[in-house]
Amino acid sequence: MSAYEERNVEPPTTESGDVDGDAIEELLGDHVLDREDHLNADAYVVRADAVQDVLQTLRDEAGFDHLSCVTAEEHEDRFESIYHLKQYDDPTNEVSVVVPTSREEPVSESAAPVFRTADWHEREAYDLVGVQYEDHPNLERILLPDTWQGHPLGLDYNQDKPQIVTFEENKNPLEDHARGGEDSDTMYLNIGPHHPATHGVLHVETVLDGEQVADVNPDIGYLHRCEEQMAQKGTYRYQIMPYPDRWDYGPGGIINEWAYARAAEDLADIEVPEYAQVIRTMGAEMCRIACHLLATATFALDLYGDFTAIFMYGMRDREVVQNLLEDLTGQRMMFNYLRLGGVVWDIPEPREEYFENVRDFLDDLPAKLDEYHDLITENEIFQSRCVDTGYLDPEVAKDYGVTGPVARGSGVDYDLRRDDSYGYYDELEWDVVTEDGGDNFARLLVRMREIEESARIIEQCVDLLEDWPEDEREIQANVPRTLKPEAGKETYRAVEGAKGELGIYIRADGTEKPGRFKIRSPAFSNLSALQEMSTGEYIPDLVATLGSLDVILGEVDR
Amino acid sequence: MSSDQPRDSITGTSEPLTDTREARMGEGVDSRFNSKLREAFGSTPFILTKFDKFMNWVRGSSMFMLQFGIACCSIEMMHTYSVKHDLDRFHAGVPRASPRQADVMIVPGTIVSKFAPRMKRVYDQMPEPKFVVNMGNCSTSGGPFQEGYNVVKGAEEVIPVDIHIPGCPPRPEALVYGVAKLQERIANGESSPVTVKPYELEEFGDLDRDELVQKLADDIDEETLVMRYNWADSP
Ligand code: SF4
Numbered sequence: 045m046s047a048y049e050e051r052n053v054e055p056p057t058t059e060s061g062d063v064d065g066d067a068i069e070e071l072l073g074d075h076v077l078d079r080e081d082h083l084n085a086d087a088y089v090v091r092a093d094a095v096q097d098v099l100q101t102l103r104d105e106a107g108f109d110h111l112s113c114v115t116a117e118e119h120e121d122r123f124e125s126i127y128h129l130k131q132y133d134d135p136t137n138e139v140s141v142v143v144p145t146s147r148e149e150p151v152s153e154s155a156a157p158v159f160r161t162a163d164w165h166e167r168e169a170y171d172l173v174g175v176q177y178e179d180h181p182n183l184e185r186i187l188l189p190d191t192w193q194g195h196p197l198g199l200d201y202n203q204d205k206p207q208i209v210t211f212e213e214n215k216n217p218l219e220d221h222a223r224g225g226e227d228s229d230t231m232y233l234n235i236g237p238h239h240p241a242t243h244g245v246l247h248v249e250t251v252l253d254g255e256q257v258a259d260v261n262p263d264i265g266y267l268h269r270c271e272e273q274m275a276q277k278g279t280y281r282y283q284i285m286p287y288p289d290r291w292d293y294g295p296g297g298i299i300n301e302w303a304y305a306r307a308a309e310d311l312a313d314i315e316v317p318e319y320a321q322v323i324r325t326m327g328a329e330m331c332r333i334a335c336h337l338l339a340t341a342t343f344a345l346d347l348y349g350d351f352t353a354i355f356m357y358g359m360r361d362r363e364v365v366q367n368l369l370e371d372l373t374g375q376r377m378m379f380n381y382l383r384l385g386g387v388v389w390d391i392p393e394p395r396e397e398y399f400e401n402v403r404d405f406l407d408d409l410p411a412k413l414d415e416y417h418d419l420i421t422e423n424e425i426f427q428s429r430c431v432d433t434g435y436l437d438p439e440v441a442k443d444y445g446v447t448g449p450v451a452r453g454s455g456v457d458y459d460l461r462r463d464d465s466y467g468y469y470d471e472l473e474w475d476v477v478t479e480d481g482g483d484n485f486a487r488l489l490v491r492m493r494e495i496e497e498s499a500r501i502i503e504q505c506v507d508l509l510e511d512w513p514e515d516e517r518e519i520q521a522n523v524p525r526t527l528k529p530e531a532g533k534e535t536y537r538a539v540e541g542a543k544g545e546l547g548i549y550i551r552a553d554g555t556e557k558p559g560r561f562k563i564r565s566p567a568f569s570n571l572s573a574l575q576e577m578s579t580g581e582y583i584p585d586l587v588a589t590l591g592s593l594d595v596i597l598g599e600v601d602r
Numbered sequence: 603m604s605s606d607q608p609r610d611s612i613t614g615t616s617e618p619l620t621d622t623r624e625a626r627m628g629e630g631v632d633s634r635f636n637s638k639l640r641e642a643f644g645s646t647p648f649i650l651t652k653f654d655k656f657m658n659w660v661r662g663s664s665m666f667m668l669q670f671g672i673a674c675c676s677i678e679m680m681h682t683y684s685v686k687h688d689l690d691r692f693h694a695g696v697p698r699a700s701p702r703q704a705d706v707m708i709v710p711g712t713i714v715s716k717f718a719p720r721m722k723r724v725y726d727q728m729p730e731p732k733f734v735v736n737m738g739n740c741s742t743s744g745g746p747f748q749e750g751y752n753v754v755k756g757a758e759e760v761i762p763v764d765i766h767i768p769g770c771p772p773r774p775e776a777l778v779y780g781v782a783k784l785q786e787r788i789a790n791g792e793s794s795p796v797t798v799k800p801y802e803l804e805e806f807g808d809l810d811r812d813e814l815v816q817k818l819a820d821d822i823d824e825e826t827l828v829m830r831y832n833w834a835d836s837p
Contacts, residue, residue: 047749188752189716191818196751203751204834211719211803211827237717238724240699245717266717270750277749286746293674302698338677350656351684351697359684364682377674377771406734598673 053107063137067299071105072098073359074216083310083535085138090150096179099127099141099158107131108139109442111159113536113564115291115549116169118199123150123175127162128536128549128564132442132456135545136465140536145175154180161163161445164572166473172272187265187601197272230258233583237266241587244597246588248574254581260575264568264600270601275561276320280308280527281384284561289378291563292599294335295369296542298327301382305550306466307537308384311529317518318468319509320386325468326402326505327372327381329498334365334492336449336498339594343488344420346591347429361412364405371398373527384527386520388508391509399506406499406506421489430484434577434589438484444573448544448566450593453482453487460540473502484585484592492595526556536564543567543594563602567595654791661705661731662693662788665781668704668728669697673711674765675738675771687774694781706784709763710778712747713754719829722803725761733793736766736778745770755836760802762831764796800835803827 056067065086075098078089082092088385090098102108108129115126127141145152154177155162166177167186174195189209194201231248236242251259278284288300290521311337366376367545371392373379420426461469477493479486515594531554538547544566553559682689689695698704701724740746744755767780807824809815
């Protein structure tokens, strides 16, 4: 079966609709060594040389077509790689595959031939933790420089060791094998890491054949700020929460915080009061609007190449959202507003005034969006830049673990707010936006229409909050000062970030700090599909595609 | 009044316009030229000053920034450039994409080991005289990520810096203030002293032959430029 064919297999389920663990164990046969219970799903411990078999079986015969994350970690006695699998049609169907390897020889089979997305995830696991993947197409460091010594998330890494980083011109990777050596007429082009079109510090190694892109390889890691290490050094209750704000600084702050909160609340068994959930939902959607406005503004900046009206309009409208968020949280970007079990404080007083401001913003929005449509989507020049460029096939998208507006722009109907509902989303009325185009234009349209949906959600939240009886406004559950989830508890939980599925894996080790904290970044997976979308197209289309992916490097590199 | 209904004043007579202009100018010589500056000069249109001083004043009053985004702070930097905060009001608002056309570099974000050599190169490509504004805690000291294994503890480890703006991220107002302070310094002819920085680009062959260098000797050519991080000595 080719990797890109559509599959219509459903996972075996029990009568209550959950995934049937025993049936899956049977399906995998004697590859299974053991079973573990993770909070989010059943986990099967399998042999290190059967990874491809197991994943292929799970994909083709049980319908788990979304490899959402690969976590690697080092224990006292072994290395472990955990593959978190889901189903695009119903992400509540989850299963984890745990692959232990010995400490002396941490070699396990690569999943990249089965899921393309495993390519980058395993490179990261190799880079930071040091697990070797056999049969991997290109097992190199991805976040740290090639000459780095040691694996920083390993147990015996010494952070004070000196390191040497080279500054070299990059070579033409196609020179020898693809374009006939000496007479090669391809040209190697470095885009970035300092380049206006890369949205930060991304380096795109591009090989051009005339004006056409022959090959492209995003080189990331120029903003690898050790977010996972920082989280592993912090205590659950207070010290971790400020960091999520700095992953997707679009600012997806509240959404990111929610990702951490959701995982940690799951781990520590905390119920969040309904009132707080409504506030969270409202805040998260404001963040989403700000993110999508930024994406639209910078996309136009990429295409028009200058600080034109549309960029300024985007910034103007973001100022309004940022003011609302500042009133709510106290900061313009780095909110640190969520707490485990709720939010830090209530809507600012006077409440009526705040709600009025929010409503004013919502009332102005439709006219503003019309303006955007006038300026960009109806502009012929703009259309010719993005209609039918950067095409991403839905099945290819799934293979690369693509989520969020990028997936929805290819017609993949996947939105965790609806499919794996959290917060207050399932009580509200809103629609998941999809477009079938699969091109740059479709992705832009998805974002712009999502702004409208987010506005709908905010409006309903404001209605609810306004009428909420005063004595039931509970903003935080009762959470102990120090949290020490039981050792060995593991969970992987995701929320729908502005860029897609933002997942957190936490393993508790019995202390008040996580034993392992892994961030599944949507932009990381989305960016890995760039090659698929741009090869064979013109170089200006590559820039457009990059813009429409809306990567935030803080989130890609973490 | 909406713009799709033409105003009388434009389609009809030009009188209102002339009236306004005359009312504004008053009689006699156009008083708009009688600025404070002019008053200070007295009746002569010539001024006598040191050429250096004049150049410094010009430099401070016409700065081209490098369009340079690194991390979260760059979002606030974009806000500073655009409507509402509009850095252009302070003669510093046109970001240039090429370092060769820029004279001020705002460093808006965390600098990590892989990026520092590139940033050094971008800085080297800017023509003299050049100035650096550190925006945010990260570029000042590593900020919230200071303890990270991969994070350079501030841009000052790599390039000379004139102004530090604290905050995470600093508000646009703070950035405007920082830039204004820089202009003041430039006008006074001050700039940060150029000193040897802890981290420099060197040829690999020039490094002391210690254990690490021996180990990498097969992978790196003698002439390759490298940056060596001595994390243990970092602040
Ligand atoms: S100072 Fe704060 S806002 Fe600025 S780059 Fe660092 S973490 Fe981001």
